[in-house]
Amino acid sequence: MAGYEDFIHLDYTPKPDDLIASFKVKVPKWETARRAVGAVASESSVGTWAGVAALKYDHVQRVAAKVFHMSKDGWVKIAYPVDHFEANNMSQILASVAGNVFGMKAVESLRLEDIKWPKKIIKSFRGPQFGIKGVRKIFKVYDRPLTLSVPKPKVGMTTKEHADIGYKIWTGGLDLLKDDENLTSQRFNPFQKRVALSLKLRDKAEQETGEKKSYLINVTAPTFKEMEKRVKFVADHGNEFVMVDIITTGWMGVNSLREICDDHHLAIHAHRAMHGAFTRNPEHGFSMLLVAEIARIIGVDSLHIGTAGVGKLVGSKDEVLEIEEHIIDQHIKARLVHEKLKGEAGLHSLDEEWYGTKPVFPVTSGGLHPGIIAPVLDRIGTDVMAQFGGGVHGHLKGSHAGAKAARQAIQAYLEGVDVADYAKKHVELAQALKQWGKWRPR
Ligand code: CAP
Ligand code: MG
Secondary structure, eight states, X not given: OOXXXXXXXXXXXXXXXOEEEEEEEEOOTTSOHHHHHHHHHHHTTTOOSSOOGGGGSHHHHTTOOEEEEEOTTSEEEEEEOGGGSOTTOHHHHHHHHTTGGGGOTTOSEXXXXXXXXXXXXXXXXXOOSSHHHHHHHHHTOOSSOEEEEOOSSSSOOOHHHHHHHHHHHHHXXXXXXXXXXXXXXXXXXXXXXXXXXXXXXXXXXHHHHOSOOEEEOBOOOSSHHHHHHHHHHHHHTTOOEEEEEHHHHOHHHHHHHHHHHHHHTOEEEEEOTTTHHHHSOTTSEEOHHHHHHHHHHHTOSEEEOOOTTSSSSOOOHHHHHHHHHHHHOSEEOOEEETTTSTTOOOEEEOOEEOTTOOOOEEEEOXXXXXXXXXXXXXXXXXXXXXXXXXXXXXXXXXXXXXXXHHHHHHHHHHTTOOHHHHGGGOHHHHHHHHHHTTOOOO
């Protein structure tokens, strides 16, 4: 009867249109590596614990996974025939490759690190509608990071307080206002009222500054129908963007949003709140690299990727640079990431072809303030979006001054001047440096 080991085929050469998954497998003491790894391939494709006669059928074998690489450090590569999957259905794809396997006793721990996506699957999704170029075109800004700010406190303020902060950061020089990940349509700040009032003040700020301003409006909603209603409301009020919490909404929700935004020509900003529940543990779970690839395949236009070790949230420089490469480039070579970093688990990324899929705007955010944006830009470059929440609204002179300080810090960087020198002629920046210096929040 077919057992788990029957899924091991170390002599197999993957077909060009196989989907290839890179796993890190830790084998329990009581188990053999071949059985543990075979169990991953079996459970993530066609098999189960028992030998079932139909597993021998040719047409079943034609969609069964094959382990074709096993290394001593537990790095495993598994090939899945593309016909195993339903095109354009990320929920089904992950229910196979990233489903029951994480809970199997046959493995001590399991981490899905990367996937090499076949062209047929990538092309079955829309991909980004705007991408980096399209978003920059909205602002006609091509030579600096785009800047955004989330009003803080993140939830609890009234609609008027929220919109007033928007006016202050827009007139303070930032390009975008952004809803926080957990601000949707609460009693004290209902969605339609917030959108209408904020966009009214956006128009006023545009007239006063002569600069294009916009708003990342969180359309994360209780149901698909309600999300669709909110997207239409945003489009009817002349905004260019929506924002969605991709993890708590789920991949079908994000794919549906991408479909709706096609009709309304709206760009999608992807917030990744909750990803840390499964991306943080280097021994078990699902990499942020993979979350980023899926977001690009489905078609978000901008995505939070971290601060490359500088800000308040985890995400090492190596990991963030790997993610940035995978959401921007077209041809990517396999790498072992973090191998030299103490305590950082080696992350095996795979070769990748993106077949013309537009690049996604990397967003850096999380504990950023004017005193530490320079080391972040040193690491991730300036073709990014930079978000300052507490780093603007915590400014001792308030949000408007905080926004000016953030913009001044970025200008200093672009001119190759240290913020401390630039602050000599820019009072808001000087105040921010007096308050926070170059301290890195955590
Ligand atoms: C940042 C933030 C963002 C995080 C998300 C927050 O606020 O609004 O949600 O950046 O993390 O709620 O923490 P601050 P990531 O600017 O005040 O830190 O970008 O890593 O996905
Ligand atoms: Mg937030």
